[in-house]
Amino acid sequence: MKDPIPVTRTTGHGTAKLMPDVDRERAWLLTVDGAPQSYVDLDEPAHLEFEYTRRLGRVLDVVAEPGRALDVVHLGGGALTLPRYVAVTRPGSRQDVVEADPGLLELVAGHLPLPAGANIALHAADARVWLENAPAASADVVLADVFSGSRVPAHLTSVAYVREAARVLRGSGVYLANLPDAAPFAFLRSQLATLATAFDELVLIAEPGVLRGRRFGNAVLVAGNRTIDVAALARLTAADAFPARVEHGAALREFTGSARAVRDVDAVPSPEPPDGAFGIG
Numbered sequence: 001m002k003d004p005i006p007v008t009r010t011t012g013h014g015t016a017k018l019m020p021d022v023d024r025e026r027a028w029l030l031t032v033d034g035a036p037q038s039y040v041d042l043d044e045p046a047h048l049e050f051e052y053t054r055r056l057g058r059v060l061d062v063v064a065e066p067g068r069a070l071d072v073v074h075l076g077g078g079a080l081t082l083p084r085y086v087a088v089t090r091p092g093s094r095q096d097v098v099e100a101d102p103g104l105l106e107l108v109a110g111h112l113p114l115p116a117g118a119n120i121a122l123h124a125a126d127a128r129v130w131l132e133n134a135p136a137a138s139a140d141v142v143l144a145d146v147f148s149g150s151r152v153p154a155h156l157t158s159v160a161y162v163r164e165a166a167r168v169l170r171g172s173g174v175y176l177a178n179l180p181d182a183a184p185f186a187f188l189r190s191q192l193a194t195l196a197t198a199f200d201e202l203v204l205i206a207e208p209g210v211l212r213g214r215r216f217g218n219a220v221l222v223a224g225n226r227t228i229d230v231a232a233l234a235r236l237t238a239a240d241a242f243p244a245r246v247e248h249g250a251a252l253r254e255f256t257g258s259a260r261a262v263r264d265v266d267a268v269p270s271p272e273p274p275d276g277a278f279g280i281g
Helices: 051-063 081-089 101-113 125-134 159-168 186-195 230-238 248-256
Strands: 007-011 014-020 027-032 034-039 071-075 092-097 119-124 139-144 169-181 202-204 217-224 245-249
Touching: 007 101, 014 169, 027 101, 027 217, 034 081, 051 081, 051 139, 051 169, 051 202, 071 081, 071 125, 081 092, 081 119, 101 119, 101 248, 125 159, 125 217, 125 230, 139 159, 139 245, 159 186, 169 230, 186 202, 186 217, 186 248, 202 230, 202 248, 230 245, 245 248
Parallel strands: 071 092, 071 139, 092 119, 139 169
Antiparallel strands: 007 014, 014 027, 027 034, 169 217, 202 217, 202 245
16 A cells, blocks of 8 residues: 655645644644644544644533534534544534635545544535524534634624624533633633623633743633533543643633623734744644
């Protein structure tokens, strides 16, 4: 059998490249313009290589009893890492993946087949426009992992956007977002204030070094109008190879401070990461 070779395509949002992992036989890394976007092991779809994907995965593990099928909306496609994870850990789940770059969807779907029996619908569309046209109370989870280049687009940071996500969720539903920032966390704090306009319960998961202001990094925000099993999340994330802190309640309100919710007219993208923050090679 020939060794797999890298595949490169110019898509609507940049240069996408699928690179085989020399250490795992059918595993692939997706980069866009040199920045790592996703990692997929076709033989082991439950394997989550990136730290932030493992944290999102731990939330998906605790939002319902193990193995229960869920209706999940993924905003941002990448290599479909988390849709694959849900398909094998929660068989029978119905999933919609919304990706603004049709060329990227075509590349991934053509080279990285989905798990057998996975019920995953792919939509080439803007995340907010798709949400605005989605039925109310139709999803158990809305998971946002959307980047234009290395930044979260401004129109996915406002109160109007968050309210659309809340509308699509069922009463027991949960919203998850992967957001990058660094001290003094103006963007992250504004996003917590924005989520608080639509959700009663908020949780922040991040590496301690990021929260202490030592480096730029990803934070996972969890929001819902239901109790979130923070104790279980804390146990799971603390056991990771790269442990994370889980903040909620009074500590998270103190972290948010006087930050104000974001209106569409004031919305800005997430901050530009410093050189080398997410690069490879």
